[in-house]
Amino acid sequence: MLAALPAKANRRFLSALTRVDLPLGQVLYQPGTTSRHVYFPNDCTVSLVAIADQSTGLEVGLVGRESMIGIPLALGISTSPVRALVQGGGSAMRMTSARFGRELKHNRPLRRELHRCAYVAMATAMQTAVCNKAHVLEARLARWLLMTRDRAASDRFQCTQEAIALMLGVRRSGVTEAASGLQRRKLIRYSRGAMQILDRDGLLAVSCSCYGTIRELERTDGMGLAA
């Protein structure tokens, strides 16, 4: 995302960033609490999870290097409505919210870019919302795996069944069953939290159309994801 900014505006902004390691499972934001930093992922992926009844949830966004964590701050709001949970460990660049607010004030290209990120995030949330309602679990799992693969830029990544269950808003046993189905058809290999995508085209055929729609949305709005 940062690479899309004009060089001059970018230099100043980049100098205010520090690198931070984000391990799997770390919670960056809790709903309703003040966000102290914004994050620009290098090679980590972060799930945005809407929470209901404290324990159940639903993933409404999956963010990697194509966007940022802290969209509300880009809109002038200091709290996040969702939980931001590190889904794939890695590193990110971060900046304090206060500094980010100041930078945003006199950086018009950045502001415009971030508004577009906010828009794409919103459209993705809508798509995910309806997808979860309309499509069968296996198709949704395939979509989620493809989205995660794009953001991790790798065919291998870590993810527990509990995490996937939370993301897709289903019970763990449902995930086990759907993942076994994909494994039997040799589309994925999954053991003890290590996921490997064996056949991307095969997964594409299983996935609902939402994967393509979200990708298209990101592409037309100028955000670069791995092919």
Added chain:
Amino acid sequence: MGTAPSFAAQTPRDNRLIAALPEEDYQALLPLLDPVSLPLGMALYESGGVQGYVYFPTSSIVSLLYVLEDGSSAEIAVTGCEGLVGIALFMGGETTPSRAVVQSAGHGYRIKAAALKTKFEAGGALQLLLLRFTQALITQMTQTAVCNRHHAVDQQLCRWLLLSLDRLPANDLVMTQELIANMLGVRREGVTEAAGKLQADGLIEYTRGHITVLDRPKLEARVCECYAVVKKEYDRLLPSAELHGA
């Protein structure tokens, strides 16, 4: 609400975003606003379409529906006098991914897309307000998503009724079961059953397309937490966000 209030009775300041503008910004916006009648079922945008106008409802409610490739759809947000319809325009989206349909007839104002974009880019109070509204809308969408996934249809129906009523001056809604089913993304029978339950418990009265809320406190006791989450965020983020039902 069977009959919408007449044009003469409304001013742009019946919309809370417009009402919150400083006098100077308001006067600058005023000549660009045209009053518009919003009849039930009218589509303001089609999914994937280009937006000619942005709408500020005053006495109507507009439902944002997301349509999938296979044609299935679900409501992801409702907007009334507290907001505007068409945020994709100033957020940099080329086209709108959702369908916007008038869910409760009434009036509003509209402004040419290009004109609003120019005003937004100029910054100031208008930009700040629109961004805050965008964040409130994102909260409503994400909470709707998780609610649709986890909560019973009668709770979802309660949420939907309360969110709608907060955006209307009256205590009843004109609504067919098909429309509600479409909004909630469930089958018609599911809505019939849920509405029947609420009626049997004395919370609402439902006759021939009219839903009247009889007991709002009971409705608030029955609804899932999602209503409160959304309401709290709107109250916090938006100016004079005391909605009708508050």
